[in-house]
Amino acid sequence: MMRHFDKSGILEADSSFRRDLINSLSGYKSLNLIGTKSKDGITNLSPFSQVFHIGATPPLVGILFRPHSVERHTLENIMETGYFTMNHVTEAFYQQAHQTAARYENSEFEAVGLDEEYLSDFFAPFVKLSPVKVACSLKEKQTLQVNGTVLVIGAIEHVFIEERGLRDDGSLDLNRLGTVTVSGLDEYHLGKKLARLSYPKPDKALREI
Structure with missing residues (x-):
């Protein structure tokens, strides 16, 4: 049996129900844990599920932030210094990653027991345990008129990948890396590969690659 929610029903629903429902709809x-550092040298770490590919040439990523109506250390550090890191999360530390969403006065690294790591003289800290680490510099910031959400676009400066998860064609084997995914706001999953399929063409049958 399918449940149906129209716009008015969604808006009239309990606020926590509406939040959880809408946050789960995209599957x-x-x-990623986003690592930053303030000009004063205080490090910050926060979990984000709104990180996405913008382009490969040049290599760009986007992050969506909630409206900047309250203090947001990650966004403020990026705007002040121009640098941040993206770090995949694994089963070994997903609970610590979740806990970094709490509001701490000092570094989340220290608060949850995750070690910082600095690579290639990059300003912002990486998560030492992460199997995929990406260093980014700020390229653009936009405030979306529809709801005040902030879009930050970063240029990829460095990529560090555990060799076991890097395929010859440049793609990542996320199963071998143990990368964790999230649904909604608080439910974590390990991926299960079904298949890699060939590039779709109208005159050719799909095949596994």
Whole structure:
């Protein structure tokens, strides 16, 4: 049996029900810990599921932030310094990753027991345990008129990948890396590969690659 919610029903629903429903509709989402550092040298770490590919040439990524109506250390550090890191999460530390969403006065790294790592003289910290680490510099910031959400676009400066998860064609084997995904706001999953399929063409049958 299908449940139906129209717009008015969604808006009239309990606020926590509406939040959880809408946040779950897009299905499984990528999970990254975003690492930043203030000009004063205080490090910050926060989980984000709204991280997405913008382009490959040049290599760009986007992050969506909630409206900047309250103090948001990650966004403020990026705007002040121009640098941030993206770090995949694994089963070994997904609970610590979740806990970084709490509001701490000092570094989330220290608060949840995750080690910082600095690579290639990059300003912002990486998560030492992460199997995929991406260093980014700020390229653009836009405030979306529809609801005040902030879009940050970063240029990829460095990529560090555990060798076991890097295929010859450049794609990542997320199963081998143990990358965790998230649905909604608080439910974590390990991926299960079905298949890699060939590029779709109208005159050719699909095949596994």
